[in-house]
Amino acid sequence: MIDVDQLRVRFGDNEVVKGVSFQVPAGDSFGIVGESGSGKSTVLRALSGLNNAWTGHIAINGEAVGPRRDRAFFRKVQMVFQDPYGSLHPRQTIDRILSEPLLVHGIGEIERRIERALAEVALPAAVRFRYPHQLSGGQRQRVAIARALIAEPEVLLLDEPTSALDVSVQAEILNLLADLREQRKLTYILVSHNLAVVAHLCPRVGVMIGGQMVEQLSADDLRGGHTRHPHTAELRSLSVGLEEVP
Amino acid sequence: MLVDIQNLRIAFETRTSVFEAVRGVSLNIGTEKLGIVGESGSGKSLTARALMRLLPTNARVTADRLTFDGVDILKADERAMLRIRGKRAGFILQDPKYSLNPVMTIGRQVTEAWRTHKGGGRKEAKEAAIDLLAQVRIREPRRVYDLYPHEVSGGMGQRIMIAMMLAPDPQLLIADEPTSALDATVQAEILRLMEDLVSQRGMGLLLISHDLPLVSHFCDRVAVMYAGRVVEELAAGDLSKAQHPYTRGLLNCLPSLIHPKPRLPVLNRDEAWLKS
Ligand SMILES: Nc1ncnc2c1ncn2[C@@H]1O[C@H](COP(=O)(O)OP(=O)(O)O)[C@@H](O)[C@H]1O
Ligand SMILES: Nc1ncnc2c1ncn2[C@@H]1O[C@H](COP(=O)(O)OP(=O)(O)O)[C@@H](O)[C@H]1O
Numbered sequence: 001m002i003d004v005d006q007l008r009v010r011f012g013d014n015e016v017v018k019g020v021s022f023q024v025p026a027g028d029s030f031g032i033v034g035e036s037g038s039g040k041s042t043v044l045r046a047l048s049g050l051n052n053a054w055t056g057h058i059a060i061n062g063e064a065v066g067p068r069r070d071r072a073f074f075r076k077v078q079m080v081f082q083d084p085y086g087s088l089h090p091r092q093t094i095d096r097i098l099s100e101p102l103l104v105h106g107i108g109e110i111e112r113r114i115e116r117a118l119a120e121v122a123l124p125a126a127v128r129f130r131y132p133h134q135l136s137g138g139q140r141q142r143v144a145i146a147r148a149l150i151a152e153p154e155v156l157l158l159d160e161p162t163s164a165l166d167v168s169v170q171a172e173i174l175n176l177l178a179d180l181r182e183q184r185k186l187t188y189i190l191v192s193h194n195l196a197v198v199a200h201l202c203p204r205v206g207v208m209i210g211g212q213m214v215e216q217l218s219a220d221d222l223r224g225g226h227t228r229h230p231h232t233a234e235l236r237s238l239s240v241g242l243e244e245v246p
Numbered sequence: 247m248l249v250d251i252q253n254l255r256i257a258f259e260t261r262t263s264v265f266e267a268v269r270g271v272s273l274n275i276g277t278e279k280l281g282i283v284g285e286s287g288s289g290k291s292l293t294a295r296a297l298m299r300l301l302p303t304n305a306r307v308t309a310d311r312l313t314f315d316g317v318d319i320l321k322a323d324e325r326a327m328l329r330i331r332g333k334r335a336g337f338i339l340q341d342p343k344y345s346l347n348p349v350m351t352i353g354r355q356v357t358e359a360w361r362t363h364k365g366g367g368r369k370e371a372k373e374a375a376i377d378l379l380a381q382v383r384i385r386e387p388r389r390v391y392d393l394y395p396h397e398v399s400g401g402m403g404q405r406i407m408i409a410m411m412l413a414p415d416p417q418l419l420i421a422d423e424p425t426s427a428l429d430a431t432v433q434a435e436i437l438r439l440m441e442d443l444v445s446q447r448g449m450g451l452l453l454i455s456h457d458l459p460l461v462s463h464f465c466d467r468v469a470v471m472y473a474g475r476v477v478e479e480l481a482a483g484d485l486s487k488a489q490h491p492y493t494r495g496l497l498n499c500l501p502s503l504i505h506p507k508p509r510l511p512v513l514n515r516d517e518a519w520l521k522s
């Protein structure tokens with residue numbers, strides 16, 4: 001479904017993604033882990049069409065996509081960011097924020113779809129006429145997910161979607177993402193620095209360091225410590241070390 | 247007892263309402279490492295700031311007792327407070343970017359921090375500063391001495407902040423989410439560094455974080471805050487024996503690498519937790 005081959009991204013003289021390749025079958029979820037600056041977000045931004053200064057090959061559903069994307073692409077592929085506050089227009093009501101993708105793609109039944117989208121992410125209907133600053137961080141991230149889903153995409157690109165949230169809210173959002181994937185047969189790529197979060201949602205994981213994806217392994221192998229690259233082992237042992245509650 | 251807090255209350259008043267953000271917190275800190283955990287908005291930062299009298303001007307503070315090494319914080323004059331802040335207690339915040347002066351070299355900032363408290367000549371202060379940089383395990387202290395804050399990483403910036411806080415030999419280090427902006431590898435190094443320095447120098451540490459497992463690894467005791475109160479206080483080693491449903495909920499809702507959970511338990515907040 002998603003095929004990335006030898007993806008390279010540079011900013012000026014600085015190559016920050018250095019030939020990354022991976023595949024994600026339809027309905028599957030792929031996780032990308034790595035420390036800050038390793039190039040995770042840059043990979044997602046190239047995939048989502050937010051950055052078009054890349055080389056290599058990207059195909060979705062067997063169809064090669066170029067640096068410039070058409071409207072049909074944006075209906076199929078949507079992105080959710082770490083900071084829902086920064087990604088939601090502060091002066092627009094939730095109603096307006098959710099209507100926009102429908103208007104852009106010429107999708108009808110706006111009323112019914114907004115009601116359904118809010119229900120689907122478990123937000124009360126009253127939220128509809130509020131502004132982002134009147135919601136909690138968790139509610140804002142639910143709005144961002146509702147907006148990403150409202151035009152019925154096939155692929156969600158998730159960049160640290162729970163990193164800014166309290167752990168109790170993180171649990172709710174991760175459960176929501178798992179349920180939506182099941183109901184809608186969605187394909188996910190999830191970027192996070194948190195290995196437990198990634199392994200929870202993604203059966204396969206890629207590990208990045210310095211712009212390279214140095215290892216791809218199953219979540220089970222990551223859990224079990226069957227790693228090949230020393231950086232994977234290092235990240236794993238830090239994560240495991242903190243997990244053990246005394 | 248280094249810090250004695252009894253029934254601390256912090257409220258914000260507007261024309262129409264009063265919001266009590268901290269509602270009767272009691273804590274003691276000796277020469278030990280105390281962690282405060284809780285979700286955002288639970289009152290962790292306000293509690294720490296009250297101790298340094300660094301609260302927003304619209305905050306109304308009351309307490310049955312609020313003392314630092316015997317000094318009554320509620321009554322102390324500004325001169326006494328200056329002796330406490332940055333001298334007898336060091337305060338380390340999440341992002342060193344906002345605490346370091348961007349137009350002054352790192353060396354000069356550490357040197358000045360030293361001279362302010364210890365006096366002495368320039369040469370002596372410079373050597374002391376380089377020694378402090380080495381103590382926070384900066385590998386090439388002489389090279390780093392001449393750099394500007396924007397030329398170093400976040401982890402290095404945090405080490406420099408710690409070095410500056412150590413200059414006056416404080417009795418207490420207060421660290422409010424000191425590693426939340428750092429990567430896991432760097433986070434572990436910084437916390438281990440603070441842990442070592444605090445034990446070597448016989449200081450107290452107040453570590454504030456939203457990360458319960460993390461805090462329990464680096465502290466002796468953990469106070470769990472919920473909605474402006476301490477709902478449970480435990481020895482860090484007894485975390486798995488936590489009684490309060492909020493503490494247990496915080497632990498259960500975490501995804502785990504070693505123990506996969508098909509679905510994450512969510513926190514069902516009980517009205518009764520607000521009353522304690
Ligand atoms: N717009 C940009 N201009 C210049 N450099 C950038 C830009 N975006 C990212 N970078 C650099 O690319 C590298 C990878 O960044 P990023 O993909 O954001 O990493 P991650 O998401 O893994 O933390 C970093 O060194 C970052 O500074
Ligand atoms: N200057 C202020 N005016 C009004 N409310 C405030 C102010 N500062 C903090 N608060 C409120 O006090 C509560 C506790 O804040 P804080 O101690 O910063 O929480 P934490 O550090 O646990 O995230 C929050 O609900 C916050 O909104």
Ligand SMILES: [Mg+2]
Binds near residue numbers: 040
């Ligand atoms: Mg990123």
Ligand SMILES: [Mg+2]
Binds near residue numbers: 290291422
């Ligand atoms: Mg805080």
